[in-house]
Amino acid sequence: MDPGKKEQEKDEKKDFSHGLLAHLEWLEFRARREAVDQEKRERREERREFLLSKIRELRERRHRLREKLGEAGKAGILRVPKDPDPPDPREVLEWKIRSCRDLIRIFRLTGISGNFSHSGISFSFHTSFEGSFLDSFQLEFQEFRHFRIRRHSIPPFIPLELLCRRFLPRNLREFLGILFQHLNAFVARREQLRQLQEEFSEFIQGIPSQNSLFNLLSFRYRIPGKIPGEFPEFRARLLYRDPLRSLPSDVTVTTPAGIAAPPEHSELFRSLSLAGAFRALRNPRNLPESPAGIG
Structure with missing residues (x-):
């Protein structure tokens, strides 16, 4: 078979795979956006229902107070109304269960699923990168009142206790969302290195x-140069300051002699995945001439 034809078929397969990944990324983005919009609508509806119920309650209290004041005025005695009765613990528990069910339905499209058990509620975090599903992590709460963690498979370097102190028990939704971002970014950084x-x-x-x-990465690499047969060596150091992102914030690329590499190297590592950056770097036509001292 003609070598040129083989190369053309190989390039066509790569273009197809890249297009498929882009389509999967777009579908994932649309699903996340729809989930966020749905969450916002439900928050507005919950807020509206809460305010309406509060208005009705205040109006009833005002009516009762007027009646009592009128009776006290007729009798010549002013009686101080009693405080309203505290909420029933059973009703509070049922409200929390309904809220958890709503959360499970909202997060289903974003990679988080949940299940109720006789002892509490458990959540599963399904991570992915570039349209491929990767690891799943488990988290189980033993009861609803304070959302105490019973057991989990979250890696020890994820700040789980800090997130618990910050968000629980008042804001379970925010807790689950940020914890999932931590896990997904960690898995994405690890998967990038594996692909590389x-x-x-x-x-x-x-x-x-x-x-x-996987938020600090360093490696050495050689890529084809402008001159045929030239393969200059570079040293890269990538620092990911934001634990919720899968792209580095600080990138340093130099030669073995300590000379700064062309800025295109750092820009590619900051804006693309590691594999995507190397796909661009291995084509010497994408890069300027090598600086003096690179061999």
């Missing part, structure tokens, strides 16, 4: 260095 080592092993020099959270 698997797809571009011939360009990576040695073994990349990373920490357990």
Whole structure:
């Protein structure tokens, strides 16, 4: 078979796979946007129902107070009305259960699912990257009053206790959303490194260095230069300051001699996944001439 025809078929398959990934990313984005819009509408409706019930309650109290004041005026005695009775604990518990069911329905499109049990409620966080589903993490609460955690499979470097102190028990929705962002960003950073080592092993020099959270990554790589047969070496250091994002905030790329690499290297690492950046870097036509000292 003609080598040129093989290369053309290979490029067409890559274009198809890239288009499919882009379509899957668009579908995921649309689902998340619809879930957010649905959540906003339900919040407005809940707020409206709460305010209407509060107005009705205040009007009834005002009516009762007027009646009591009128009776006291006729009798010549002013009686102080009693405070309203505290809410029934059973009614409060039922309200929390209904709220949890609503949360489960809202989060279903965003990668979070939930189930009720005889002892409480459990949530599953289904992470993904570029349209591919990856790890799932579990979190179980033992009761509804204070949402105490019974058991979980959240990695120890995720700030679970800090999030609990910050959001629970008052704001379960915010707690679940931010915890899912932590988990999804961690898995996405880890998956990027796996893809880099698997797809571009011939360009990576040695073994990349990373920490357990995958928010600090350093590696050495060689890419084709402008001159045929030239493969300059670079050293990259990527720091992810925002734990909720899968792209680095600080990128440093230099040569072994300490000379700064062309700025296109850093910009690609900041704006694309690691595999996407290397797909652009391995084509020397995308880059300017190598600076002096790179060999």
